[in-house]
Amino acid sequence: MKQIYLDHASTTPVRPEVVEAMLPYFTEQFGNPSSIYPLGQEAADVVAAARETLAGLIGAAPREVYFTSGGTEADNWAIKGFARANAGKGKHLITSAIEHHAVLHTCEALEKEGFEVTYLPVDEHGLVRPEDFAAAIRPDTILASIMFANNEIGTIEPIAALAAIAHEHGVVFHTDAVQAFGHEPIDVKEMGIDMLSASSHKIYGPKGVGLLYIRKGVKVENFIDGGQQERGRRGSTENVPGIVGFARAAELAAADMTAEHDRLLALRDHAIRRILDEIPSAKLNGSWESRLANNVNFSFEFIEGEGMLLQLAARGVCVSSGSACTSGSLDPSHVLLAIGLPHEIAHGSLRMTLGRDTTREDVDFAVDSLKATLANLRMMSPLYEDFQHGKVASVIERLKADGFPYAN
Template identity: 50%
Template sequence: MARRIYLDYNATTPVAPEVLEAMLPFLRDRFGNASSVHWEGQVAKQAVDDAREAVAALLGVEPREIVFTSGGTEADNLAVQGVARQYARRGRHILVSAIEHPAVLEAAKALRYEGFDVELIPVTADGIVDLDRFREMLRPDTVLVSVMAANNETGVVQPVEAIGALCREREIFFHVDAVQAVGKLPVEPRRWGCDLLSLSAHKIYGPKGVGALYVRQGVDLTPIIYGGFQERGRRSGTENVPGIVGLGAACRYIAERWVAEAERLAGLRDRFEAELRQAFPDVWIHGQKALRVPNTSMFSFPGADGEALMMRLDLEGFAVSTGSACSSGRLEPSHVLQAMGVPPEVVRGSLRVSLGRDTTWDDLAALLTAFREIQANRRP
């Protein structure tokens, strides 16, 4: 089989060798339950505590403010539904951006069945939350705002610090989905003024099936999973010790590398987009005028079929996507591009390329060559 070129790092990343090495003992002989009081249990508990410290150090927060979950989706659900239910007496109005990941959008929309008023904050044509409209939408009964740090499709960075300041002035809880931001830009919950922040291991060279939620000290949550008192009663269930160890190792791994890697990937992404524009003058590059995470490029060939193009590239050895991996099995067009006001014929021709640890210029040059060949074959 010819070497494949993986360009879908926003969907998932390979487990780093250092992370796997840290996990292996807890998949073999250190198999204790972290809730057990005997020696085997205490070895596991210490490993969980060490991982909690690593996550907290990356975020600049206290270890006791970290809650381990099964991933970013559960972390988002726990944040949105846990705060809304806990503080329903303070208000039942919730604001989330129109470009949120489905884990936030669907968690918020489900609360409508419990009497909450959920509204979507519009974004500009560049994919940035419209701060003027956001201010206008705030109400005395607004209890929660949820805005992602960086969009998973376009990579556009959101003004979370400004949003956090507005929420603090009004004593509104603020949640940030930072799943696509960790390891790509400074993630600072304290400076952003957020009360809750979600992250996921498999986006930062860790294992799938584990994530974390930062919960600012003093914020209470109504659990969404019952059955035990793990994670200070905020998330029941036997701890996934190997996964948690992997998350901690992944946080240490990226803490040492992300600054230099971000600079390298930004250079590759910008060069790729420049050559893409030169080869295809009609291409749309979404969010190009906005600040974006350094590894992400979402673009459209007007009139093309993005799904068909993605499958053609797959057959030729390239792994790219048409948007969110969590939605790629659905036929609906990108809700992110629709919220940005992109015309339907342009939305339909969209692809996302996201770079990572193993990406080289040769990989991107090969993709450009593939685009040119596909375009040449389309001509009569």
């Protein structure tokens, strides 16, 4: 059976060019970058070259880029490290209600240490309103962390505008750019970003490596103590093969970015239009205009999400119902609840995220499989039968009045 992988927001396959670049650093050039003999110094040199490459892709200086084990560590380090280092200036933080749990759980941990956190609401598309952000800033606000693009519904936030507001009030601005890095143009200086988290495995690089950009002058406590690696800021022997692979994957992503963005955008919109036109009681989640080019997220009435995913998997279509980090949870997505969906709609959600190898034929097969799956599941739903006979009111009907995109 053919398998169609449409969960690239969860993880991506490593590109062959990336594997090729990494291989020597597992075997022949396996030195520790902290060693002073030539084998170690060769490793130190390639780490430095990778740092320069990645820094250049976001408009940063190489000394402002620190390697981590991934986006989650980078988020933890940025938020906890900054909050603890600057608690004397204030103990109030701002984030949004739709952040990845790497940010939300980090903020919750800081609340146990006596920090206060404001969780900003979002509009029906998942956008943080600049006026809400400005109103939430207090004299003791020291840090704001707003994601660049949402991992579930793909909404791209107005980062430059939010960062400008933060700086007007002397607030440092961090963004979790894990879903956007390598897919959307990012210039930390032009956009006013003070700290940024990114991850390799979302851009066809290896798992277990990421980065944290910290603007020069921003005071952040060390997060992992140990040796003098990362200029004394993060102990642990560097993951040389992973760092090399991350840099190579980022180079390739940057070279392909414009063409791949346009190609995925056409496929994404084709999928969205087909679902809206051909599947009853379907709601597009997130902004259509301000959205990642590969993200399709819908909720379907009279459907339970787990059954939908299992039947699609049996047809060879790999998709998700939201963040991969919460796929084992039976609770509805916090993101979908934050944009105003009732529980009964949020439970029937589907996320398709397209990738480099996705074709129009793949998208059509996935939509056809989705149509068949939903028809099968709804045949077993007494609520759907009652709805067809006019015995119950549809939640979709209530959402129509609120301007949510929906299918007839």
